[in-house]
Amino acid sequence: MNDDRKNFVLFAVIAALILFGWPLIQGKFFPTANPPATKIVDGKSRPLPQPGADPTADAPSAIRERQVVLRETPRIAIETPQMRGSINLRGPRIDDLVLIDYKETVAKNSAPIRLLSPAGAPDAYFAGFGWRSEGLSPPAADAVWTASAPVLRPGQPVTLTAANATGQRFQIQIAVDDGYMFTVRQTVANAGNAPVPVAAYGLVNRSGVSKDPDSWTIHTGPMSVNNGAANYKPDFSDVDEGPQRFSTKGGWLGFTDKYWLTALIPDQAAQFDGQFRAGAGKTYQADYAVAPRSVAPGQAITQTSRFFAGAKEVRLLDRYTDKQGVTKLDYAIDWGWLRVLEKPIFYYLDWLFRMVGNFGVAIILLTVTIRLLMFPIAQRQFASMASMRAVQPKMKALQERYKDDKVRLQQEVMALYKQEKVNPLAGCLPTLIQIPIFYALYKVLMLTIEMRHQPFVAWIKDLSAPDPLTPVNLFGLIPFTPPHFIAIGVVPILLGISMFFQFRLNPAPMDDTQKQVFAIMPWVLMFVMAPFAVGLQVYWITTNCISILQQRLLYARHPGLNQAATK
Template structure:
């Protein structure tokens, strides 16, 4: 009896550590897919602002400030199906870019995502291209270039021209597709009397670190592909300490957020030096410079590069990578160890969504598909569980008989397993198979922009965020802010209920303490899972419901198993 009390106290301590310590572990290793997109206030759903965003992003003051900066220089408009913005002819710079297909929040009047912003405006973030001034006199950084057109659009490239006093003419031709890819062609014509070294460069400069946390599960910040491999380090802290440099032929470098990316990719045939470095006022820069070449009088030299600035859409990144535009650009999505499982699950889930038009329903259909594939294995698992329940009275008798001789008791139990043809580990295989699938779905919900702001039903406006309908404050009618571990929504409660009934199908514990532990465990897991994406919880609830139905089917087909278990 004393041992039972000690075991129960130990379980209570472990449960408390899970409830209070899990948020610390989760934030570092398993962050939820997104912060809540909405909040229930007085029973009504209210859209929340984007966490960490410029709080005045939608206010007239911020818009005027940015517009004032934009009006200070001549510009070429950018108009594509996915992008709106402009190119600054002073520099020149690509420093004004809005993603028209994505909004800051789920509110109907939400502003679109702003990716690039000019220097001097809030959250400056811009790209530029030029030549090193080492034996060459390129146009000054504030020189105004001449544009061949006032609009850049797919199929309508723009050519920018400038010259210096020593006879060299400079040209930057910019083209854009209907996605997020700019093609940059830099040309120098030497009309002077002496040979000059030509070393083209490109850079991306941003003020401030990523608002998305950098964790063990997902990398945000500086990223590069060099020497044939993707590198998810250094991070911003490393760059603060010292510049991070590399030399490679082919590849790219830039900055990645959870859903957005800027990436510079010089000509794959050229060797270049890349680096990340920090500047004043928390500014960070990724830049490259191509190995210099000597340009003789009367000749010209052209180099090309590509610049990606946009959303990390899986299909589009795969297209740019597979079709040779930018090598390994698809690695900008940090799939991690289970990449071979995660991408097929994403593509199948995305296909289901295109068929049914609702990602929640698509997740349910994905679950049913996985359970159908695992049906034979699951049936063997349930049969093994039922057999274990049937032999437990005999196991308990053996434990009572040999309670003072642990070695003999283990021998007798193993002999009983052999006699009854029961394998206690047979039920583990389906669970082990589901672990990478469950983790893969977690990563898909965490990483892919296709899941961002996807509604399900009723109050669930974002499957990649936690359930906003918190129960303990009566859905917002009680005006209190709950601690993180008590913000339990309706869907996590349903998850706990489904786990409770699912656990009842497992072999019953042989002592009262273990029975109490298994009665409490579903509710502990309910608290653990509450901060995760609703889509993940929908998957788990569906899995539990299917498991219950499969067990009922097993007992219907083999009533002897049920009778033996009941005895």
């Protein structure tokens, strides 16, 4: 077997490893896209339930079950532009919350996302606030508090009151803004005969782990900001092994899903102790407590904290961080090392979307903008590539002349490069620049809720999910769901075609094996890219089309370059 055949066999083995090995590791280290939002059936898009959604949210039996639990306790309603729900006066607890702007699926009649549920209902998830009982007798856990109003609205806080038998009066005033932030003011007035130590606490308790997978690029589960740093550890398995504790001044702790967050935010100027711990039946709790302060008879003390429960909207988290002093709440979105590039891309893409009203068009405009900024570099790249095409006949002659002397061939090729002033590596810079930009767009599509369930055209109902339309089952006309690795959608096929035509304009490789490799490469990449978000594929297709146009224009301006390559 000669060297060319060996090289081709090696490439074929590598290509097979990429095609069949990539799906085995992508879920853990590099998730490619959100779960499909739709399925093509009989040529039409049908909404699919999402893994993180409540599968019975629209079923009367499930609603009755939850409603039964809600009716067991007295409550006050929560009504804001973003949320609906209620506060349990027994405890008290914030344990009933839905996000009315976000739906479980892309169906028009889909139920809204339910974030919090009371204990005893499926997927219990709630927050509570109180005081340590060390030297103080706070109201019992099942005590029913008195509310000052029946409804909590922005600008209309509600005060909950209760008392004990030793002369202390307790108040919890809860306010809510037009976003997802609750402000909790815990007051203890001491009407007793002796000083009492007062130490407020807050907790978030959830049943089960996050339904969104925790991966190398996207963190879900317990999260905190303490001692000035964002900590994406421990994860649920670490908490199972034992409590995870820290002490800090400023910061927060809670649980993050891919798009949703609950965060306890103590007074940012006060020292507090935080911890994550596991309970019976796969329950997990994040809680904090501040140091006790002595309250003399006739005196009162108020300790203020905040509680975030809602969607991880980029602008909103930045507002709470920059204007309301919540330390690094914006780090709840796991941007990673390239946040300095990813956030500007997000803000520009979001601005384009607000201008044109379609995220797919916004991605195309983003691509055009990036290519315009890179135009001078790209022109040098294409000029270098054209020069390489121009010297191909001479390189082919050298290859024929020195085919039995590899060392002499390399020396003559380098001399040719020097004589013709050609740098074969000059075309690499734009590609290297594109890599972090491509990864930044990947993170934006995967992480930001603003991209969730955003349609493009026709059958594409979610740019953050793979293309659901595949010719393998005749575009859904055959009742058959093809295996994941061969379910190549229309958009990935267009991506492969665009790469094929772009590769054809590149300089031809010197040997036949390299030619075969470059001929197969677009179709290998088509399979590799097929599971990725459609938005990424739109970006890449647009980039390829612009590159083809630029190369065509260059050859039109310098026809000698193209003619030289065909001699």
